[in-house]
Amino acid sequence: xxxxxxxxxxxxxxxxxxxxxxxxxxxxxxxxxxxxxxxxxxxxxxxxxxxxxxxxxxxxxxxxxxxxxxxxxxxxxxxxxxxxxxxxxxxxxxxxxxxxxxxxxxxxxxxxxxxxxxxxxxxxxxxxxxxxxxxxxxxxxxxxxxxxxxxxxxxxxxxxxxxxxxxxxxxxxxxxxxxxxxxxxxxxxxxxxxxxxxxxxxxxxxxxxxxxxxxxxxxxxxxxxxxx
Numbered sequence: 141x142x143x144x145x146x147x148x149x150x151x152x153x154x155x156x157x158x159x160x161x162x163x164x165x166x167x168x169x170x171x172x173x174x175x176x177x178x179x180x181x182x183x184x185x186x187x188x189x190x191x192x193x194x195x196x197x198x199x200x201x202x203x204x205x206x207x208x209x210x211x212x213x214x215x216x217x218x219x220x221x222x223x224x225x226x227x228x229x230x231x232x233x234x235x236x237x238x239x240x241x242x243x244x245x246x247x248x249x250x251x252x253x254x255x256x257x258x259x260x261x262x263x264x265x266x267x268x269x270x271x272x273x274x275x276x277x278x279x280x281x282x283x284x285x286x287x288x289x290x291x292x293x294x295x296x297x298x299x300x301x302x303x304x305x306x307x308x309x310x311x312x313x314x315x316x317x318x319x320x321x322x323x324x325x326x327x328x329x330x331x332x333x334x335x336x337x338x339x340x341x342x343x344x345x346x347x348x349x350x351x352x353x354x355x356x357x358x359x360x361x362x363x364x365x366x367x368x
Contacts, residue, residue: 168270169229176218191284214233222343243277
């Protein structure tokens with residue numbers, strides 16, 4: 141490892157936190173969301189799967205990955221659309237080795253239909269805030285060199301990036317947690333939960349309207365037939 145890869149020489153600024161009042165609410169996921177996580181990952185194209193996992197993951201491998209997610213050990217974040225489809229998600233994996241307890245690795249996936257909105261960067265910011273508050277001081281990103289979107293996220297955050305043999309390693313030193321970072325995360329999670337509830341209620345109401353419309357249509361057709 142060269143001097144730039146040495147933790148003593150890593151960037152310390154990190155991504156600049158944005159206001160939690162943003163158009164895309166990011167929610168921390170739990171085991172309750174596992175089915176939607178599986179559906180999200182299976183919707184990735186073969187190329188997206190290759191970039192996300194570093195190999196051409198098939199459906200069974202993706203299902204095993206999703207089933208193996210430990211929501212108590214790691215942190216999973218996601219963005220839902222109005223149809224409650226998980227359009228983007230991030231996985232922050234914490235080290236299970238006590239010698240590297242202050243380290244974590246970041247991975248992200250975004251559906252093709254949700255590209256161009258900066259969701260990967262927003263998820264990284266959310267992950268960094270949470271990791272800071274969990275005592276993490278070093279965030280790692282491992283990606284294929286051709287995964288330009290991931291490398292761009294790391295570079296924008298101020299990470300040191302090393303590329304070798306078609307792979308890239310990014311290292312970002314995180315500042316210590318502060319009162320502001322803890323409050324910001326609490327506010328953002330509350331906003332995200334409220335956003336999810338509103339989307340869920342809207343979806344239920346739309347279903348109700350569709351059923352009501354179907355009933356009315358059936359009544360109208362029945363009247364038309366009886367009057368003919």
